Amino acid sequence: MGFFDTRITKLFGIQYPIIQGGMAAGLVSTAELAAAVGNAGGIGFMCAIQWMDDVHKLEEEIKKIKDLTDKPYGINVTLFPMIEASWFDAVFELIKKYEVPAIETSARSPQPWLEQIKGLGIPWIHKVARIRDGVKAAKLGADAVTIIGSEEGGHPGAERNATSVVGPLLVDEVDVPVAIGGGFCDGRGLVAVLAMGGEAVYMGTRFCASEECIIHPKVKQKLVEMAYNETDYILMSVGDPVRAVRNSRTQKILEIEEKEGADGVTKFMAEDSGGLGLGGLTAMNTGDVEQGILPLGMVGGRIKEVKPVQQIVDEIVAEADEVLQKLSARKYWKA
Numbered sequence: 001m002g003f004f005d006t007r008i009t010k011l012f013g014i015q016y017p018i019i020q021g022g023m024a025a026g027l028v029s030t031a032e033l034a035a036a037v038g039n040a041g042g043i044g045f046m047c048a049i050q051w052m053d054d055v056h057k058l059e060e061e062i063k064k065i066k067d068l069t070d071k072p073y074g075i076n077v078t079l080f081p082m083i084e085a086s087w088f089d090a091v092f093e094l095i096k097k098y099e100v101p102a103i104e105t106s107a108r109s110p111q112p113w114l115e116q117i118k119g120l121g122i123p124w125i126h127k128v129a130r131i132r133d134g135v136k137a138a139k140l141g142a143d144a145v146t147i148i149g150s151e152e153g154g155h156p157g158a159e160r161n162a163t164s165v166v167g168p169l170l171v172d173e174v175d176v177p178v179a180i181g182g183g184f185c186d187g188r189g190l191v192a193v194l195a196m197g198g199e200a201v202y203m204g205t206r207f208c209a210s211e212e213c214i215i216h217p218k219v220k221q222k223l224v225e226m227a228y229n230e231t232d233y234i235l236m237s238v239g240d241p242v243r244a245v246r247n248s249r250t251q252k253i254l255e256i257e258e259k260e261g262a263d264g265v266t267k268f269m270a271e272d273s274g275g276l277g278l279g280g281l282t283a284m285n286t287g288d289v290e291q292g293i294l295p296l297g298m299v300g301g302r303i304k305e306v307k308p309v310q311q312i313v314d315e316i317v318a319e320a321d322e323v324l325q326k327l328s329a330r331k332y333w334k335a
């Protein structure tokens, strides 16, 4: 068994234990990105909610990815409660119709959707930010669970956990394989995850800084220029925080949260999105880096260059290999 062979590579039928998580903020994780990650040896998830306005657009995207790769890929179904049940039903139907190879769920308990998910008969990974949710997902029958720390971009959870703490904790709590994410971008991260007992490194922000990612070049520029301590943890007052690159909009949101709490910020988000849709998230595609919300992780501070996905994956694997060799050489010094 090779060092990079894990129960997760086996589950998805992939070469390397590298997962690109589903991402939606406008359009982020589309067919091009997921196919590129699959072609490079990992697995990428297209995020279904990117097309929540029209499920037929998701269907077009599935057709597109089938043309771009014959390697495994998946669809992320982010179970946001404000989305209508009928839309989720339509997504599960498409996954079945097009024999999508894998499904990822996230954001809420998958319990209400269990029958549909299990009925697909394909590998299922569920993502959580809390230990108790991970344990529950494993009990419900998820084939694998991802746990993320609050370093991550997107919705990192209200407990503000550290990846290095919740990763090994969940590994010890469940029998199913665990992917660990939040703050990783390279081969050192991959080795760290394997050392923690994880069976795949899970990343989002690193893949936003790729040539295949559809986000606006100005956002990619911002990503490679940002420092690690230039993100804000916004919307904590409403119980579902978002980590986003610090700009005048995140600062304004924090100010309103401090002065007016959840009601004030909910009103602000509904009324003012800086002229942008989805509460400012469409800035990921329009490039309005000051007025929009850019939900990128703090690991942006370690990413210095936009690269093709193939190169990103090759470098992660090569660096992991190098680190492992260096570490195992040290063993002999001690002996």
Ligand SMILES: Cc1cc2nc3c(=O)[nH]c(=O)nc-3n(C[C@H](O)[C@H](O)[C@H](O)COP(=O)(O)O)c2cc1C
Pocket: 020, 021, 022, 023, 024, 025, 028, 047, 049, 076, 078, 105, 106, 107, 127, 148, 151, 152, 153, 154, 155, 181, 182, 183, 184, 202, 203, 204, 205, 206, 208, 294, 295, 296, 297, 298, 299
């Ligand atoms: C721009 C962006 C949008 C995201 N949107 C979603 C989403 O809609 N659903 C979801 O489950 N995770 C979402 N995530 C989280 C990622 O799938 C992944 O958990 C996270 O990026 C991992 O941490 P990292 O950013 O430090 O690599 C998003 C992340 C980013 C960067």
